[in-house]
Amino acid sequence: MHSLRDLLQDAQQTGKAIGHFNISDLVLLKAVFAAARELGVPVLVGLSEGEREFVGARPIAAFVRSLREEFDYPIFLNADHTHSLAKAVEAAKAGFDSIVFDMSALPFDENVRQTKQAVEALKTINLSMLVEGEIGDIGTGSEIHDQAPDLSKGLSTPEQARQFVESTGVDILAPAVGNMHGMLRSMVRGETKKRLDLERIASIKRATRIFLTLHGGSGTDDEDLRKAIAGGINIVHINTELRVAWRHGLEQGLAKQPDEVVPYKILPSAVDAVKQVVSSRLRLFNEERHFAQGV
Numbered sequence: 700m701h702s703l704r705d706l707l708q709d710a711q712q713t714g715k716a717i718g719h720f721n722i723s724d725l726v727l728l729k730a731v732f733a734a735a736r737e738l739g740v741p742v743l744v745g746l747s748e749g750e751r752e753f754v755g756a757r758p759i760a761a762f763v764r765s766l767r768e769e770f771d772y773p774i775f776l777n778a779d780h781t782h783s784l785a786k787a788v789e790a791a792k793a794g795f796d797s798i799v800f801d802m803s804a805l806p807f808d809e810n811v812r813q814t815k816q817a818v819e820a821l822k823t824i825n826l827s828m829l830v831e832g833e834i835g836d837i838g839t840g841s842e843i844h845d846q847a848p849d850l851s852k853g854l855s856t857p858e859q860a861r862q863f864v865e866s867t868g869v870d871i872l873a874p875a876v877g878n879m880h881g882m883l884r885s886m887v888r889g890e891t892k893k894r895l896d897l898e899r900i901a902s903i904k905r906a907t908r909i910f911l912t913l914h915g916g917s918g919t920d921d922e923d924l925r926k927a928i929a930g931g932i933n934i935v936h937i938n939t940e941l942r943v944a945w946r947h948g949l950e951q952g953l954a955k956q957p958d959e960v961v962p963y964k965i966l967p968s969a970v971d972a973v974k975q976v977v978s979s980r981l982r983l984f985n986e987e988r989h990f991a992q993g994v
């Protein structure tokens with residue numbers, strides 16, 4: 700079985716990206732795993748602190764490990780947006796493969812100091828664990844927003860990115876490059892799309908030569924995603940699109956069978972709706988393309 704680091708390296712060399720999908724129940728996990736297996740591509744499932752609180756860090760780690768072993772399949776588990784060392788250590792001890800240590804709300808120097816400390820602490824628990832650091836402002840909440848926040852002042856610069864990577868020793872960097880967490884209502888209706896600062900992505904890659912994650916992937920223009928991956932993005936996070944599909948699928952399942960009470964007869968509609976979104980995103984992330992810059 701290849702490690703997550705090996706698979707990221709492969710993705711980098713072939714101009715593909717690994718899809719990261721947030722889950723908070725078995726419907727979402729089932730849908731993500733089924734979509735990835737159908738396409739035969741590696742996949743990352745992630746849980747933020749809130750999602751872990753609901754599902755349980757140890758149970759989900761055991762579940763994902765069991766899928767990986769039973770099917771000999773490259774499915775990996777990420778502790779998404781972790782805001783304290785204590786929660787990061789808890790996830791590392793539970794067996795997560797990677798951790799997003801997110802101190803991006805703090806002043807830059809404090810973010811550097813705490814992230815460096817976390818990298819050191821987490822690597823003593825598991826040397827092969829990948830630690831991702833966050834810089835800049837991409838807003839909060841994988842939810843439907845009424846208004847777009849003004850994130851223009853929180854864009855990451857190549858110089859900041861280089862300094863952050865060199866000072867902290869992170870394995871992966873998540874910069875602010877025009878991306879944003881969550882979706883506007885017009886995005887849910889498919890009327891507008893998020894656009895990315897592709898130049899900025901390319902210059903941050905040149906300045907750091909490190910694996911890059913794009914957060915806030917939901918509702919992003921397909922062509923921008925293709926170019927972002929060609930320019931050096933190695934992981935793309937999708938959450939809100941899945942949550943929207945989960946809700947619609949569940950509503951359909953309930954509406955189709957108004958008297959049904961058996962969960963496994965109602966929930967397949969939700970699994971199918973989420974699976975369609977995951978499949979379409981995974982297809983795009985795994986297209987054959989020319990890659991621009993190596994790590």
Ligand code: G3H
Nearest residue numbers: 841881914915917938939
């Ligand atoms: O960490 C999670 C992601 O960045 C998801 O963002 O809800 O906009 O897809 P999204």
Ligand code: ZN
Nearest residue numbers: 880914915936
């Ligand atoms: Zn995120």
